[in-house]
Amino acid sequence: MFFKKKWNPRGLHVYITGGSQGLGLALAILVAKKGAHVSIVARTQSKLEKALIELEAVRQSPDQIFRSYSFALDNAESSAAALKAASEGHGGQVPDAVITCAGASKPMFLLDMEEQDLTQGMINGYWVQAWTAFAAAKQMAREGKKGKIVLVSSTLGFMSFVGYSSYSPAKHALRGLAEALHSELMLYGIDTHIFFPPTMYTPGFDEENKTKPAITRTIESTDEGLTAEQAASALLIGVENGEAHITGDLITSLFRASTRGAAPRSNAALDVVYDFIALIGVPIWRRSVDKQVLAHREEHQQYLQKKGFF
16 A cells, blocks of 8 residues: 555556546646646537647647547447547557546436436436447457556445436446456456546536526535546546545545445545444435435425426
């Protein structure tokens, strides 16, 4: 724990999906400052062009390679094509680190949803990352690349509450994928990590608030949240330290400790402390949330009546 060499992105090729804004862009800037070659992927070309300007502003060496690629990542074929395009820019070699920050959330009451909202929740929350991990794992194994694959879940990958029935299942699924990959990819010397950020104040958060129920906002109001830069820093520190489950704030660390299962410990001594605090604190938090939800019952009944549900 004390003498393990930290991972250093300097001189390595780091591939980041969702790299045109929010967490992905903040992380791209951070690893660029550390001397990495950076490839970013997103849908919108104009946002990618602006992101490249920001990367150029923090260039550390004339040898660094910064490139962007416009691809949709919601299917296996396009995700593999995006990874291949980025690899071709580096002699056909798969990136040293693949970090999947792409995704979106649309918080709503389940009773307000259409069938496609549940389906899209899994696509935006799970498949846009899973297909990239799928392609990266295969290519790293073929090339003998002892690289890193980093998935991005959420605090809602450890628990959930009202408003997130289309999003939280996807983030729980990413945890399952990460733990399976962590075990299997040991066979090839490939490391797998997963990050569980709390509320992040990004353009995606602003988009979420367009559909987010008031009771969901109330529950979240106790979460101080992180800026994209703070979250990116926490993610990178966790990867550098070799943590399997990475968190960036105390409350998520407590949920991680209380629901860790068979996942490797991040810090044996600190996790014992977190375990003890979570034993007391998590049930208190749960009761508090349930009380807030039940206090909202009459207002919610009136809301459903206006919507014509009853």
